[in-house]
Amino acid sequence: MLLKKSFSALLLAAVVAAQPIVAQENKAILNADAGKHVINKNIYGHFAEHLGNCIYNGFYVGDTNKVIPNTAGVRNDIIAALKKLKVPNLRWPGGCFADTYHWKDGVGPKDKRPSLVNVWWGGVTEDNSFGTHDFLNMCELMGAQPYLAGNVGSGTVQELIDWVQYVNNPGTSSPMSTWRVQNGRKDPWNVSIWGIGNEAWGCGGNMKPEFYANLFRQYSTYAAGSSNGVKMFRVASGANGGDYNWTEVLMREIPSSLMEGIALHHYSVIRWEQKGPARDFTEQQYFATMRSALHMEELVTRHSTIMDKYDPAKRVALVVDEWGGWYDVEPGTNPGFLYQQNTVRDAMIAGVTLNIFNNHADRVRMANLAQAVNVLQSVVLTNKEKMILTPTYHVMEMYNVHQDATMLPLQLTTTNYTLGNDRLPAVSGSASKNAAGVTNISLVNIDANKPQSITIDLRGGTFKTVSGRVLTSKKVQDYNSFDEPNKIQPVEFKGARLNGSTLEVTLPPCSVVVLAVK
Template sequence: MKNFLLITSIILISRISVIAQVEVELFEDQINHTINKNIYGHFAEHLGRCIYDGFYVGEDNTTIPHKNGVRLDVIEALRDLEIPVLRWPGGCFADTYHWKDGVGPKNKRPTIVNQWWGGVVEDNSFGTHDFLNMCEVLGAEPYLAANVGSGTVKELADWVQYVNHDGISPMAKWRKENGRDKPWNVKYWGVGNEMWGCGGNMTPEYYANLYKQYATFMVDWSNSAGLYRIASGASDNDYHWTEIMMRDIPKHLIEAIALHSYAVIDWNDKGSATAFNESQYFTTMERALNMETLVTKHSAIMDKYDPEKEIALFVDEWGGWYNVEEGTNPGFLYQQNTMRDAMIAGTTLNIFNNHADRVKMANLAQTINVLQAVLLTKEEKLVLTPTYHVMNMYKVHQDAKLIPVSLNNNTSYEMGGKSLPAVSVSASLNDKGEVHISLVNIHVTKSVKVDLLLTDLKAKSITGQILSSDHLQDHNTFDNPSKISQVSFSSFKKRKEKLEVSIPQASVIVLKIK
């Protein structure tokens, strides 16, 4: 007999006085895939105050506690978040970055003009050793994005040898001279970034040929090093790009293909991060929920050429993108983080979880002080954003077994003649036998009454956490850093095999059943 959970939700839909029913079945007898922990990855670009003044405050800083220049409060927060992988140094910056400028004595490193982000001059004081050593401290796998747009094949091949070679070689010798004896054994390598845009404005056919050249010289023919070579993938719904990558690149030269998609209201006017109305919120969520369509359609193209699903899909840039905060550098992309961002994070992560058969990594853009950041810093202060708390709640899904879900008759969140599903859900089973169910209600005004039927699930104990606030525009500030945080959730009643749950409007809930 199949195990399943049945969620029945009866609410009055906003603007339509109709009773709607939501049913969600969880099929424990159909578990086939693991939710790769790297779906909960992050992205750190040399952009604005993400690296400098975010992660890195310098080794000579005497006012902010640090380890080798990396803020200790950042280390603590990200270790608590259990971040599995961190992508660096870009982004668009990657295809202007020459890694050899960032190694060796810091007082001898050349400067660089960050032509993409604000035109600021950087001193290359944060380079390969700093990043890879920091990843070791964080317990995160590094993901290096290589320079294809303005670099060379030899430059990338040398970088692979520098960080990974454990024998006698010119680059290994140089690494040891620079203070690192053993290699870092970096697994994940992006072969360029956004080659359709800031990486070189290339056609997919041209880039596919260029990719093959770079990938060939990264490792030997058998790829005995076990590298994950990641092709620069499509933007949003450019399905032709994915088609060409899958058609033209042989399987022995590629392990993953990327996808970038942001929840943007309008690229010409992205709107305020905090002073937005419900219509703007609705449009943002429409864009965020479109990730389901994007992942489904790109995966279908990949299935044509790779039915065994040997090539992974990495959504290595995603998140909300708004206008910068007033008075900040437009090139620094600094924005606040509200409950709207929590809705984006919760629904998007549910989508990735449910596509665990193909999606093996995702990298939120970006970690600190840029776009949909999980951390904000100001001098000695640090703020955990609502997005941080969602990812902290969801970390229970990392490397757990995906429980397939079937959601029928989802109630609608409607506006302007458009309709969005109000409820989002994913579920997993960990190696302790615990089931975790993550639920999101994106509706602004209506709570959801849920009947959770525990038919074949032996629920000895049930606990929960919730993230919510009075207004979607609410956010944490340096003066009030704890306005929004995850708290215990107990708005449920157990009645035999049924659990009655109330999900407030605009909230994220994670239940643990064991």
């Protein structure tokens, strides 16, 4: 009997030891003097595809519009909003659209441009009134670097060579730059960021990685040779989520002298076949979406590990140039337009994802939220002359303090957000120090029901004051509407207390907090 009891006790101890340790409290250690890597501002990039009402009836209302204030057809209110957001780069024209887009159809006199059918998104006919000049001039207005996605799927090497020369060659140094001058632009735009195709594994041609790697080498060689001295940042069409073989093949087959970045696409989706509503979702659907969003940590880590094997010096950047929440379209809207409302759930996705990118600043040096206006997880929604800023917009604005700041290691231990028998880490965080010496800490509590208190041990510096802002609402389903455009916006945060080298913070349920510690 005693032997049986001893064996049972040992067995129980072994079972307990095998269980994951659940933190009893949230705590963190911030090493303020241990920063090594800069959080590249391009992590905070955006995406504008010819999709639904992103370009037409979004950014672009036409230069004859007398109702909505605009500059050369581009809405002034959107430009002002994105300038405040400090958008560092903007990707265009796609997406899937990029590999059916022929740029020469979108330059020259607008009344002579051929129309095209957008076969990917809604089958609508576009008149090509928004083209290369319109996009690049728009980027200048907002102070963003353009990120041009080249057509590899249905285009040619010569077509890409011509585009590079058109936007980068000075004066009349080439037939393409001469054409640009004739079309009204004397000085080149000097575009450095170029995508060599998009989603080559899918809508970009359903290619195998070995085939695409060879195509990339060809396109990349001639693109760089046509750049007229502009330092090119060439981005390879990377993996779909957890397709690690794709990254393995591209890193093995493409020399780093031809590739500055490799892409990764991941959307926070419950299930592709049944995505769920954007507004009236259940807590179970919210929980599942956040599980998908937090999966970004594993994806970035594992793809980075493969890249480290071939590129230990980290010359090639991981470019997450499509990310965000993806749900069913709003009832009554065109299913090909991907229009969805933006709730506090989307603020949670943005907060935890940007924390992941910040914490992997050594390898993740560029990313693009999908998309900027009226499509998927937008920062701006429009309805005729009206425009609203979404919860995602406000998170991106709060987080822009991290742009080009030095990432500070944040060792975080978190409790769980539980729903039934499922659990997720409740608290996410990242930190940086800017050129003025201010330490900024971003914290997210994804728990829809409970506040979370966290104690942060501040090391490697002397701190005297703390201030901050918080974005939250009563329900995770809340959103800004055209009737209530300011329902959700950042306000002063009073839940942080500094006591010597200890910072105590109480995070409300489903909240994003950004603190400045001096």
